[in-house]
Amino acid sequence: MSNNSNPNYFRLGLFVLGAIGALIAVILIFGSGQLFKSSFIVETYIKQSVTGLDTGAAVRFRGVKIGQVKSIGLSGNIYERDVPMASRHEYVVVRMQIFASKVEEEHLSKYISDGLRARIKSMGITGVNYIEFDFAGKSSIATYQPLAYDWNADYPVIPSLPNQADEIISGIQKIVASLGDADLAGTQKKFDTLLSNLNQVMAGDGQNNQGIIQSVRDLNVLLDRIAKVTDKGELNILMRELIATMVTLRQTLGSVQGDTTASMENIKLATEQLNELTRVASQSPASLIWGEPPPRITPPMNGEQK
Template sequence: MSSKANKTIIGAFVLGALCLVVAGVVVFGSGKLFSPTKKYVMYFDGSVKGLSIGAPVVFRGVKIGSVVDIVLQGNLSDMTFSVPVITEIDQSRFRLTNAEAGSADYHKALIDKGLRAQLQTQSLVTGQLMIDIDFRPDKPARLVADTTGYPQVPTIPSAADELTRKLEELPLRQLVERANATVGGLERLVNSPDLQRAPRTLNLAVADARALLGRIDREVALLSTEARGAIGAATATINRADRVLAFEEGVPAQLAENLNKTLTDARASLRKLDETLDSVRNAATDERSYYQLRHALKDLGETSRSLGSLVDYLGRHPEALLRGKTNVEE
């Protein structure tokens, strides 16, 4: 019996020694024995499902503490509940310069700079949550009445809570009713006889359009041919009118040619009359006959000069043959 008792005592002693060694390794290895820590409380309104004791508290990816307790706090008067989460923060891992860690000024400085706590997913597979602490000055500091006595870190809703709140604010009933009405309208439109006939009507319209375009092409070709003929005829008429007005052809040209010929003959006749007058002057004995002959020659000279003036005028204003002298001068 004594031998058996000694073995039991020895085994218990060895087991206790091993436990002490493991505990020492854990305590001294983690450095928590000599690390200054401080507890903070955080109040979350939403569900904390997935958050457990020992869950990490991180700041921008760096673990600075862990969750040490989770409790449920309620008010029976208005039946409101909140979930205070007690965390332990390693002060050596999170400190500010020119401020004493753990002091009231230190904590207030962090809150004033926008220090906020938020639940975030630690693992999508297991659904475990963690507490993320960061500076979010755009988020208001929400503080609640505390009964734990620990410094409080303001919290903000998680991304899931924000999504849930936005979905609750949406008029889902109206959206569903409108969606149903839209689907019903589309169904009626798709099944309507008019829409069933639309492809055939469209094909007929396309065929008519093609036929119309063919006729338009042919008409345009004919019009182009006629237009070219009309333009050629008009050009020829204009050129002929220019030649007529320039006395190059037509009645005005013939008239001008006859007038020039008559003027030439008249001038030749005047020269012959002058020669005859000289001969008559030398041979005439009757003064009255001489006077009458001289008067007739004078009239013939004036007529010749008038005819010359007319020819000169027509040379300057050939259009007078068509419109008259008065219209030309106007």
């Protein structure tokens, strides 16, 4: 019986293995969906550490996935094998597969000239990194020049920018270094002097300077006195007297202005009469003796004629 069943078991085993192989092929082909997509390879050079970036990590353009990391290596092993160790750049070479359905290869050079840069970014607190493509600003382009290299790249090269975490750490290190170079002892002395001067301004020096505290006390006393005067009604009386004085002064100025105007008119009239007399005397001197006496000139007396 066992001899008759052995061929059936063998066929069943082949069928199971074939089904498993077909299932794996379907998962690999249709699950990933990458084998039927047209793509191209680009690479970037990074001078800092790429810890947390692994093969298969996403490549995103402004947050949209456009590819994945294919390989990560050192330029010394890829391009600089014949270069002495001391002269090697030892950049990290990150090669990426870009889906042509997302970005067209013929547009890549135009994007790079417009400031397209690659940068490692983190996926938050997980520590997993990915490559982010984006257009850098003019200040970043001027500050971070593309890394120099002297080999013929196998694929189009996209310039890189430093990792933002590395920039923060570098900034902190610069601050710490500047603090180490600072004259802390001299700064402490200046600060102590400033506090001493501030104390003198507040409390005074016991001589001519009474200090702000005493000035505030004197001001409070003055305000109390003003409040007392206001409560007694003396301030209201003072205001009424001031208003009455202003009214009287206005009336006085009005009357003086009227008297001044009348006096000026009288002086003008007298001047005209004097001019007429001078004219007659120059034209006919005998008329001053034989003619009628000229009208009497009445000088102004306090704005009135007599």
